[in-house]
Amino acid sequence: MPQQKTWSDHRAWLISCILHTTLFVALGILSRPQTRGTSGEADRPVGIALVHETNQGNEYFLAGGSSAGANASKAKPKPTTISVNDSGGPPISVDNLLSQWIGTDNSSTANGSNLDGALGSGLSGDGHTLGSGTGPGRGNGNKVKTSFFGTEGTGASFVFVLDRSDSMNVYQASPLNSAKRELLNSIRSLNEYHQFQIVFYNDSLRPMSTFGSSGRMIFATDSEKNRAERFVRGVPGDGATNHMPALMLGLSYVPDVLYFLTDAEDPFLSPAQLRQLQQRAELSRTTVHTIQFSIGPATSNGGWIRELAEMNRGTYKYLDVTTLTATP
Numbered sequence: 001m002p003q004q005k006t007w008s009d010h011r012a013w014l015i016s017c018i019l020h021t022t023l024f025v026a027l028g029i030l031s032r033p034q035t036r037g038t039s040g041e042a043d044r045p046v047g048i049a050l051v052h053e054t055n056q057g058n059e060y061f062l063a064g065g066s067s068a069g070a071n072a073s074k075a076k077p078k079p080t081t082i083s084v085n086d087s088g089g090p091p092i093s094v095d096n097l098l099s100q101w102i103g104t105d106n107s108s109t110a111n112g113s114n115l116d117g118a119l120g121s122g123l124s125g126d127g128h129t130l131g132s133g134t135g136p137g138r139g140n141g142n143k144v145k146t147s148f149f150g151t152e153g154t155g156a157s158f159v160f161v162l163d164r165s166d167s168m169n170v171y172q173a174s175p176l177n178s179a180k181r182e183l184l185n186s187i188r189s190l191n192e193y194h195q196f197q198i199v200f201y202n203d204s205l206r207p208m209s210t211f212g213s214s215g216r217m218i219f220a221t222d223s224e225k226n227r228a229e230r231f232v233r234g235v236p237g238d239g240a241t242n243h244m245p246a247l248m249l250g251l252s253y254v255p256d257v258l259y260f261l262t263d264a265e266d267p268f269l270s271p272a273q274l275r276q277l278q279q280r281a282e283l284s285r286t287t288v289h290t291i292q293f294s295i296g297p298a299t300s301n302g303g304w305i306r307e308l309a310e311m312n313r314g315t316y317k318y319l320d321v322t323t324l325t326a327t328p
Helices: 006-031 094-102 113-122 166-188 222-233 243-252 271-284 303-311
Strands: 048-054 057-063 144-148 151-155 157-163 195-201 205-207 257-262 287-294 316-320
Touching: 144 166, 144 257, 151 157, 151 257, 151 287, 157 166, 157 243, 166 222, 166 287, 195 222, 195 243, 205 243, 243 257, 243 271, 257 303, 271 303, 287 303, 303 316
Parallel strands: 157 195, 157 257, 257 287, 287 316
Antiparallel strands: 048 057, 144 151, 195 205
């Protein structure tokens, strides 16, 4: 047989090496994991971009991220916080919470219109209260004007705090009977989607209860109006007088309007007690109107009874009980 040439062996080995090398390179490329998305880029923070306009132009902040954009200020904005009172004090003010959250001041909700609109349309629909309409909040619509001894109040919920002490029985009980008559007239003027509550007091409290609880407002349906009339006519006048617990209970219902009637300046409420009542009324933007009974012409400007009304956007009225009628 003829002898194989040496260069043929070298060419076969060269071709074999090239083919195997090409095959291994191709397999390496195909088996390499593919990177997708933003792999290889620097991590970027996630947050809410805030723009602050200054004389030098816009500054950009990233709330919730670790860094901001290229034009960010070196100063980091303080996070917004809302304080919540969980110490068992009075209910949290929605006005205060909203003012902390959206940065509004008290002047923007002084008459309750901004807050009423937001809650009425956003939470309570066409009802008066939040949610299902059984709570203490306010809606924007369905307000009515009612009167108590000629003092007018506008709102959708009303509380009447009436003195029933023994001194209301003078002149054949004309003070107590007149108070009951005016009270029932005011309640009759309400529609079924308005709410009310009645608190008679002497040295103890006697509210009109509902569903076994005295802590709720009552819708002014015909049946509840009839029940209120039976309750009012059955309340006697007796005992001494203690104003403060009755006023605090009345404000705890969070009404739009509170009417307060008494024939006794004594016991006097101190400035500290008046401030406490004002702070409680301010939580719900409650207007407080006061009516004072006494014998003969007024001998003073009304003292703390007038001051209570003036501190809470209300009016004060004095009535001579000798001019009242004893007819229930």
